[in-house]
Amino acid sequence: xxxxxxxxxxxxxxxxxxxxxxxxxxxxxxxxxxxxxxxxxxxxxxxxxxxxxxxxxxxxxxxxxxxxxxxxxxxxxxxxxxxxxxxxxxxxxxxxxxxxxxxxxxxxxxxxxxxxxxxxxxxxxxxxxxxxxxxxxxxxxxxxxxxxxxxxxxxxxxxxxxxxxxxxxxxxxxxxxxxxxxxxxxxxxxxxxxxxxxxxxxxxxxxxxxxxxxxxxxxxxxxxxxxxxxxxxxxxxxxxxxxxxxxxxxxxxxxxxxxxxxxxxxxxxxxxxxxxxxxxx
Numbered sequence: 001x002x003x004x005x006x007x008x009x010x011x012x013x014x015x016x017x018x019x020x021x022x023x024x025x026x027x028x029x030x031x032x033x034x035x036x037x038x039x040x041x042x043x044x045x046x047x048x049x050x051x052x053x054x055x056x057x058x059x060x061x062x063x064x065x066x067x068x069x070x071x072x073x074x075x076x077x078x079x080x081x082x083x084x085x086x087x088x089x090x091x092x093x094x095x096x097x098x099x100x101x102x103x104x105x106x107x108x109x110x111x112x113x114x115x116x117x118x119x120x121x122x123x124x125x126x127x128x129x130x131x132x133x134x135x136x137x138x139x140x141x142x143x144x145x146x147x148x149x150x151x152x153x154x155x156x157x158x159x160x161x162x163x164x165x166x167x168x169x170x171x172x173x174x175x176x177x178x179x180x181x182x183x184x185x186x187x188x189x190x191x192x193x194x195x196x197x198x199x200x201x202x203x204x205x206x207x208x209x210x211x212x213x214x215x216x217x218x219x220x221x222x223x224x225x226x227x228x229x230x231x232x233x234x235x236x237x238x239x240x241x242x243x244x245x246x247x248x249x250x251x252x253x254x255x256x257x258x259x260x261x262x263x264x265x266x267x268x269x270x271x272x273x274x275x276x277x278x279x280x281x
Contacts, residue, residue: 024080037070051165093130094256109136111162111275157191164271170196195267210253
C-alpha cells in the first residue's frame with residue numbers, strides 16, 4: 001500500500017531504470033551548454049576534434065570527453081550529433097550573376113555580339129562566358145573596327161537578329177566613333193547597338209592594381225601601345241609571343257567582374273541585354 005496523497009509510489013521512482021536510456025540527438029554547436037553524465041562536468045562546447053568534445057566550465061577550465069559519451073541538457077539525456085550544415089550559398093558566376101545548373105550550352109540564338117579582337121573575346125569569355133552560354137549568345141571577332149561595316153552587311157541585322165558591338169577607344173573624335181556614327185545612320189542602325197569603352201586597348205579595362213600598378217603607364221604615340229606597356233612593366237616585347245605572354249599574365253589576374261573597370265562591365269552587360277531581349281516586347 002502507499003499513501004493516497006501520491007499518484008504513485010515515490011520510492012519506486014527512485015529505483016534505477018532497467019534498459020538503455022533514450023537520448024535525444026542534439027547537433028553539436030559551439031557555445032552549447034551540456035553536462036557530462038558520468039563526471040557531472042558542466043560546460044560550454046568550445047571545440048571538437050578526433051572524436052572528442054571540449055567543454056569549458058564557468059572558471060575557464062577546459063576538459064575533453066568522448067563525443068560518444070552520454071550528456072545532459074537541463075537534466076534531459078542527450079547524445080551529441082554532427083553539427084548542422086549551413087545551406088550552401090547560391091553560386092555566382094564571374095560576372096556576378098547567379099549560376100544556373102545547366103549541363104549543356106543553349107543552342108545559339110540568331111543575335112550576336114562582336115568585339116574587336118582576340119583579347120577582347122578572351123576577356124568577355126572569362127568573365128561572362130557562363131551567362132552567354134546560358135543565353136545562347138555567340139561572341140565573334142571583327143579583327144579591327146575597320147571591318148565592322150563589312151561584317152554587319154554580311155551578318156544582316158534585323159528585328160530578330162540583333163548585333164551588339166563592343167569597340168575600343170570609343171571617345172569623341174576617334175576613328176571608332178566616326179565608324180559607329182556612320183553605321184547608326186545606315187540601314188542596319190535600328191538593329192545594331194554599338195558601345196565602347198574609353199581605353200586605348202582592353203588591357204586597360206583590367207584595374208591596374210591587379211598587376212601591381214597605381215595607374216596604367218602613359219605610352220607615347222610613337223610606340224605601339226601594347227609593346228610600350230610591356231616595356232614599362234619590364235617584360236619582354238620583342239616578338240608577338242611576348243605580347244601574348246603579357247596578356248596571359250594580365251588576364252590571369254582577373255578573378256571576376258570586380259577586377260575590371262566599370263566602364264567595360266557596364267558596356268558588356270548592356271550588350272547582353274540588347275541581344276537577348278525578346279523582339280516582341
